Amino acid sequence: MTAPEPLLTVSGLKKTFDLSQPFLNRLLSGGGRRFVHAVDGVDFTIPRGTTLSLVGESGCGKSTVAKLLMGLSRPTAGSIRFDGHELAGTVAGEPPAVRRQMQMIFQDPYASLNPRWRVARIIAEPMKSFGTHPDPAARRREVDRLLEFVGLSAADGEKFPHEFSGGQRQRISIARAISTKPEFLVCDEPTSALDVSVQAQILNLMRSLQRELGLTYLFISHDLAVVNYISDWIGVMYLGRLVELAPADRIFAEPQHPYTRLLLETVPDISMAHRDQERPAGEVPNPITPPRGCHFHPRCPLANDRCRSEVPEFLARDGARVRCHAVEEGRIASFPMRKAG
Amino acid sequence: MTLLSVKNLTVAFFGRSGTVNAIEDVSLELEPGEILGMVGESGAGKSMTGAAIIGLIEPPGRISAGEIRLEGERIDNLPPEAIRRIRGRRIGAIFQDPLTSLNPVLTVGEQLIETIRTHLKLPREAARARAIDWLRRVGIPAPEARIDTYPHQYSGGMRQRVVIALALCAEPRLVIADEPTTALDVSVQAQVIALLRQLARETGVAVILVTHDMGVIAETADRVAVMYAGRIVEVGPVAEVLRAPRHPYTSGLMASIPRIGPRPEVLPQIEGAMPRPHARPPGCAFAPRCPHRFVPCTDERPELTGTPVRSVACHLTTEVPA
Structure with missing residues (x-):
């Protein structure tokens, strides 16, 4: 028996932005061309009905991956296979039968809802543009059902977005996203603009939706604790590359890559009052001029000459994948892990 | 001697549709060298409390009741010129965004030297x-x-370090730090937190750390004040409040924070949302969301009671003898 094909398979995905000056300016100032490799060869798969989270600090390329998947930006290279269709060359909305299956929830519920539209119209818009409910009355019934499904009331459809709190607006975004009965949702930091007590409501809603509708999620976040709650798989990104991809429980129990370890060590944690340990130094380098070899080597306690010159491969290792020479060579065993308490 | 004493502070905003109290009846005390965390959701009044202490409430808002004393001297009713001399010299400030807190056309040195020489x-x-x-x-x-370099030549984390140097270089007695690490990445945030704690210990400066992040409070503060709907609902030593919260809002908040470690099937959540300032209920503002509410909660507002070290504003802790 072969395993069923994953809903989404991304391989060798790249996105390069050209930051060069115009040709004439380059000629006069003698400057060269400059590129940012925002996404620099990313591979992952997401099995149906599961959640993969991408985590990393600002500038690591996680949101660019989301835009590439949704067709909001064209990949420079690589392939995006969704449910048997290749999407790498297509734009948002094309082909409709496939794109209807993919929807997105954005970070800022204040900016992602049209302030001049009533909520019912906002939620009905995807059904209208994909033609899933051509009859207006049926569409309205569906809007009412969706509103109640996400924990609002049917009467809320007549209101405008400004009449709702941040958490309620994010419920509206979710109702809009699931209105075309998609299989796959890209959620780009959906709770980071919300207050903590409201964040829990939205995370619980997203998990129960997944159970009831069999949804597949790509979840993007910088918050490891949130990611721990929602994910089956976690991918850690650093300067455009995935450095570690592993099942969620594995990555928290046995992080492999030194950057994953650094992230886990530095998360402020309410059970970690007044840690006085040595703080890892350094910051994420400028993505225009990333370090050669392994991008992480200037901050890595295990870096050697090979790390400084040669890009590590993304190697499979007991059900996970890690991009690190030290892990590959077994140099990492003695590396100290975080002490609890 | 108590460094800062705030008593029954109320900040009101006067508008066409009536008066709205941004914060109500806020009282707190701070000792030299102490780090007090102020935590709460957006709109709870934590930043407003910090702004009132530093004299930065702009019309149509003003302090409508209560008093603020710094080293025994009242500072809430001083003329603008006098409060301007206190600000910077005796009370420093660190804000969220290091890029907008620095002057982009002056070198870092010019800004530091000007601040030092002024004060x-x-x-x-x-x-x-x-x-x-x-x-x-x-x-x-x-x-x-x-x-001799300019702020844009620094990274985000280094810029926030410069802002901290600017806030501390006049050797103030108190620093108000409003979300000082929110704009930073996690790995840099940890460095800035450690730096703040180290400097507070070395210089004896007291810090009011305003943040929405309980993790930052846990790692940095000595005591924490939890705010909800414009009022302090619970104050106490960080370890105690985190381990054994007494206000139902604090315990609900603590439970709803996702953690690293074994994950629950369902995350405990507080239903509903915090009321907006003009729509606060007459009794306890948390009562509509509170799973433990009983008779007095909807009509009678609970006072903050207890010792100066640990106090709670909840009928559950006052009506029922422990």
Whole structure:
């Protein structure tokens, strides 16, 4: 028996932005061309009905991956296979039968809802543009059902977005996203603009939706604790590359890559009052001029000459994948892990 | 001697549709060298409390009741010129975004030297030496060279270190730090938290740390004040409040924070949302969301009661003898 094909398979995905000056300016100032490799060869798969989270600090390329998947930006290279269709060359909305299956929830519920539209119209818009409910009355019934499904009331459809709190607006975004009965949702930091007590409501809603509708999620976040709650798989990104991809429980129990370890060590944690340990130094380098070899080597306690010159491969290792020479060579065993308490 | 004492502070905003109290009846005390965390959701009044202490409430808002004392002296009713001299000299400020807190057209050194000379009346050479010293203390590498560069030549984390140096270089007694790490990445945030704690210990400056992040509070503060709908609902030593919260809002909040470790099937959640300032209920503002509400909660507002170290505003803790 072969395993069923994953809903989404991304391989060798790249996105390069050209930051060069115009040709004439380059000629006069003698400057060269400059590129940012925002996404620099990313591979992952997401099995149906599961959640993969991408985590990393600002500038690591996680949101660019989301835009590439949704067709909001064209990949420079690589392939995006969704449910048997290749999407790498297509734009948002094309082909409709496939794109209807993919929807997105954005970070800022204040900016992602049209302030001049009533909520019912906002939620009905995807059904209208994909033609899933051509009859207006049926569409309205569906809007009412969706509103109640996400924990609002049917009467809320007549209101405008400004009449709702941040958490309620994010419920509206979710109702809009699931209105075309998609299989796959890209959620780009959906709770980071919300207050903590409201964040829990939205995370619980997203998990129960997944159970009831069999949804597949790509979840993007910088918050490891949130990611721990929602994910089956976690991918850690650093300067455009995935450095570690592993099942969620594995990555928290046995992080492999030194950057994953650094992230886990530095998360402020309410059970970690007044840690006085040595703080890892350094910051994420400028993505225009990333370090050669392994991008992480200037901050890595295990870096050697090979790390400084040669890009590590993304190697499979007991059900996970890690991009690190030290892990590959077994140099990492003695590396100290975080002490609890 | 108590460094800062705030008593029954209320900040009101006067508008066409009536008066709205942004914060109500806020009382707190701070000892020298102490780090007090102020935590709450957006709109709970934590930043407003900090702004009131530093004298930065702009019309149509004003302090409508209560008093603020710094080292025993009232500072809430001073004329603008007098409060301007206190601000910077005796109370420093660190804000969220390091890019907008620095002047982009002056070098880091010019900004530090100007601040030092305004408040400490030092000759130029001595002020420059002190500025270099401060840059070194906040962990800027090669401060002798970096002092003559501009803010845009620093990374986000380094800029926030400069902002911290600016807030501390006039040797204030108190610093208000409003979300000082929110704009930073996690790995940099940890460095800035550690720096704040170290400097508070070394210089004896007291810090009011305003943040929405319980993790930052846990790692940095000595005591924490939890705010909800404009009022302090619970104050106490960080470890106690985190381990054994007594207000139902605090315990609900603590439970709803996702953690690293074994994950629950369902995350405990508080239903509903915090009421907006103009729609606060007459009794306890948390009552509509509270799973433990009983008779007095909807009509009668609970007072903050307890010792100066640990107090709670909840009928559950006052009506039922422990």
